[in-house]
Amino acid sequence: MGIIRKTKHFQKVLDQFSKQENAISANYLVSHFNDEMNKSTIYRILDKLEDDNIIHSFVGVHGLKWYAKCLDCTVKEHNDNHPHFQCEKCNEVQCISQTNNESKIIDAQFLVKSVFLTGICNRCFSTC
Amino acid sequence: MGIIRKTKHFQKVLDQFSKQENAISANYLVSHFNDEMNKSTIYRILDKLEDDNIIHSFVGVHGLKWYAKCLDCTVKEHNDNHPHFQCEKCNEVQCISQTNNESKIIDAQFLVKSVFLTGICNRCFSTC
DNA sequence: CGCATTATCGCAACTAAGTTGCAATAATAC
DNA sequence: GTATTATTGCAACTTAGTTGCGATAATGCG
Ligand SMILES: [Mn+2]
Ligand SMILES: [Mn+2]
Ligand SMILES: [Zn+2]
Ligand SMILES: [Zn+2]
Numbered sequence: 001m002g003i004i005r006k007t008k009h010f011q012k013v014l015d016q017f018s019k020q021e022n023a024i025s026a027n028y029l030v031s032h033f034n035d036e037m038n039k040s041t042i043y044r045i046l047d048k049l050e051d052d053n054i055i056h057s058f059v060g061v062h063g064l065k066w067y068a069k070c071l072d073c074t075v076k077e078h079n080d081n082h083p084h085f086q087c088e089k090c091n092e093v094q095c096i097s098q099t100n101n102e103s104k105i106i107d108a109q110f111l112v113k114s115v116f117l118t119g120i121c122n123r124c125f126s127t128c
Numbered sequence: 129m130g131i132i133r134k135t136k137h138f139q140k141v142l143d144q145f146s147k148q149e150n151a152i153s154a155n156y157l158v159s160h161f162n163d164e165m166n167k168s169t170i171y172r173i174l175d176k177l178e179d180d181n182i183i184h185s186f187v188g189v190h191g192l193k194w195y196a197k198c199l200d201c202t203v204k205e206h207n208d209n210h211p212h213f214q215c216e217k218c219n220e221v222q223c224i225s226q227t228n229n230e231s232k233i234i235d236a237q238f239l240v241k242s243v244f245l246t247g248i249c250n251r252c253f254s255t256c
Numbered sequence: 257c258g259c260a261t262t263a264t265c266g267c268a269a270c271t272a273a274g275t276t277g278c279a280a281t282a283a284t285a286c
Numbered sequence: 287g288t289a290t291t292a293t294t295g296c297a298a299c300t301t302a303g304t305t306g307c308g309a310t311a312a313t314g315c316g
Binding site for chain 1 (some may be wrong): 239
């Protein structure tokens with residue numbers, strides 16, 4: 001079980017994920033809410049939100065933990081295992097909508113559960 | 129520039145990558161060579177080996193840094209950006225030989241440079 | 257070989273991300 | 287309004303990786 005009481009801190013963290021579609025690093029939230037809440041509070045809220053399948057997590061290029069909002073997940077089942085992409089230049093992380101392409105990666109060699117891509121995003125590519 | 133002097137420490141670390149094909153975490157090497165060399169020595173050797181395109185690196189599921197041997201890379205050019213797969217159960221990491229599948233992941237949306245997959249490996253799948 | 261040069265190493269101290277135990281605070285239910 | 291207990295802040299800790307510096311050893315040359 002995750003979130004039980006709807007506290008102000010919980011709402012503030014959740015609002016960040018409603019405000020924008022991209023993924024957010026735990027690290028960013030810690031510094032963003034630096035003078036509003038303690039970092040352990042933030043990590044604990046993120047844990048609980050993930051437990052409830054409200055957000056999902058993964059590790060980015062520099063080993064930091066990233067979170068993004070789940071779209072079609074219930075508390076009981078987590079279907080939201082779409083690929084993620086992180087730009088090496090601007091470090092932004094995007095959730096990629098599910099395509100049927102990704103299942104082709106496997107040659108019956110593994111059971112693939114998550115896909116993480118890195119490279120250069122559109123915006124950074126056009127400005128260099 | 130990376131490796132200049134071929135020391136015993138350098139040889140020992142390199143041997144680990146010759147001995148086996150799978151990727152090795154920096155962390156594993158630190159504990160494996162615990163009473164033979166200092167951890168900073170290991171990290172520095174790995175840095176230099178990567179500089180020389182003898183090994184390549186990436187970040188695994190738990191945010192640890194992993195290294196594996198480069199196959200067709202010269203000091204000047206690094207072509208070895210094949211996908212990597214880490215098993216969630218046994219934590220082993222494998223380099224996946226390049227297929228043409230992976231290029232299909234992109235829909236002209238990004239320039240994909242690396243692919244990291246997680247899931248269940250063959251061996252773990254058959255024993256559960 | 258013997259020596260000078262300097263890359264490499266060990267050590268200890270540090271950084272940065274994330275975790276944990278515990279006492280204080282505040283959300284909820286009655 | 288009060289009791290219950292989930293949540294929070296704090297401080298201390300853990301773990302992976304980095305850094306500065308003096309000591310060591312690989313290399314090249316006479
Ligand atoms: Mn996502
Ligand atoms: Mn590889
Ligand atoms: Zn970008
Ligand atoms: Zn496995």
